[in-house]
Amino acid sequence: MNYLLYKVGEFLACIFTWDFAYKVGAFLAKLQFLISRKDREAVINNLRVILPNKNEDEIAKKAKEVFVNFGLYLVEFFRFSRIDRVYVDKHFIISGKENIDSSLRKGKGLIFLTAHIGNWELGGMALSLLGYPLMAIALDHKDPRINNFFKMRRQSKGIEVVSLGSSVKQCYRGLRNNKIVALLSDREFGKSGYELDFLGRKKIIPRGAAVLALRTGAALVPVFVIRQGLNQIKIECLPALDICDNSSELDVIKKYAKIMEEYIYKYPSQWLMFREFWKE
Numbered sequence: 001m002n003y004l005l006y007k008v009g010e011f012l013a014c015i016f017t018w019d020f021a022y023k024v025g026a027f028l029a030k031l032q033f034l035i036s037r038k039d040r041e042a043v044i045n046n047l048r049v050i051l052p053n054k055n056e057d058e059i060a061k062k063a064k065e066v067f068v069n070f071g072l073y074l075v076e077f078f079r080f081s082r083i084d085r086v087y088v089d090k091h092f093i094i095s096g097k098e099n100i101d102s103s104l105r106k107g108k109g110l111i112f113l114t115a116h117i118g119n120w121e122l123g124g125m126a127l128s129l130l131g132y133p134l135m136a137i138a139l140d141h142k143d144p145r146i147n148n149f150f151k152m153r154r155q156s157k158g159i160e161v162v163s164l165g166s167s168v169k170q171c172y173r174g175l176r177n178n179k180i181v182a183l184l185s186d187r188e189f190g191k192s193g194y195e196l197d198f199l200g201r202k203k204i205i206p207r208g209a210a211v212l213a214l215r216t217g218a219a220l221v222p223v224f225v226i227r228q229g230l231n232q233i234k235i236e237c238l239p240a241l242d243i244c245d246n247s248s249e250l251d252v253i254k255k256y257a258k259i260m261e262e263y264i265y266k267y268p269s270q271w272l273m274f275r276e277f278w279k280e
Contacts, residue, residue: 003145006078013078021075022230029071033064042276043067049278050199050268065269069227073119073272080125080153088126093228096237100132100180103219103240109175112223113209113241115186115260118270121154123225123235124182128158133179135160137167137208139189164189167208175216182223183209186260187273187280194253199261201278210252213243220252222259227270 013021033040043063051059076083103110112134114120128134136159141147151161160179162170171181185206193204213220219240226234241255264271 003143003149006146006149009074010078013075014082018079018231021079022072025071025075026068027071029067029069030064032071033067039067039274042274046271046273046277047268049201050265050271052200062269066272069118069270070272070274072227072230073121076119076122077153080157083122083125083129083157085129088129091231091233092126093232093234094126094130094237095234096239099221099237099239100127103221104132104178104180106219107178108216109178109218110180111175111209111212111218111220112180112182113185113220113256113259114182114223114225115263116184116272117263117267118225118227119233120182120184120225122233123223124159125154125157126233126235127180133160133174133177134158134182135162135171135174135179136182137162137164137171137184139164171212172216175212175218181212181218183212185209185256186264187277194250196254196257198257199264199277203278205253205257207249207253209256210249213241213252214247214249220256222256224263226267 012024016024040063043066044059047054047059047062047066051062054062100110114123124134124136136154138150138154138161140163141150154161160174162174174181183206185208188204188206191204193206195202195204198205209220212218220243221240222238224236226236228234238259241252243252
């Protein structure tokens with residue numbers, strides 16, 4: 001059933017104009033906010049933690065914005081086939097591109113560190129269309145048809161997709177070939193990370209980015225893809241983290257956890273987290 005919904009969503013998104021597709025996506029997202037109690041309460045409970053000074057009406061408003069931003073995210077993903085270099089040049093602003101270029105010139109590869117903020121899928125696609133050799137680490141979907149649906153669309157824009165379960169060797173090989181490995185690092189799917197104070201409560205933060213950086217010497221560059229309106233996206237590429245020879249995994253994780261916190265606090269309605277974050 002979910003696979004059919006993805007296919008129908010893609011069909012509808014592609015037959016409409018951009019403006020109308022966004023309107024439909026926003027409408028359906030608001031409808032989902034009303035009818036999906038589980039998702040609505042998960043988002044609201046997350047926002048209660050990161051926005052402790054907001055009242056319930058303000059939190060509910062922000063939660064609805066989260067749903068709408070996710071609806072826009074899906075529209076853009078479904079319309080991947082319509083996005084090309086011309087679209088990227090027109091609708092994207094890239095800040096800090098020099099941080100990518102200077103890191104790649106060292107020849108040791110580059111690690112993108114990001115979170116579930118804005119439209120990370122669209123950001124990766126844009127950078128790939130600009131010629132950057134991008135590898136994306138992705139969690140496999142249980143339904144192989146849905147997994148293939150996502151994988152093919154990423155690959156169609158030049159992104160090499162690496163399954164989370166078999167990612168280590170491929171990441172090392174990619175970095176040796178001076179490629180970019182992109183990691184979402186605000187959610188740990190196992191128990192191998194480090195427990196830190198994150199957004200006001202204890203949470204396990206993934207260690208993968210820190211391990212790769214320390215073992216390969218690849219630069220670790222935080223990158224966030226922020227929505228600035230319909231059809232307007234800003235990719236913010238921050239300076240590479242300062243990692244010393246004697247830095248520990250925990251030292252590095254604390255640095256990037258702090259940066260992710262700053263962006264989630266700054267853009268709470270763009271943090272697309274539909275599970276109760278601290279109950280996982």
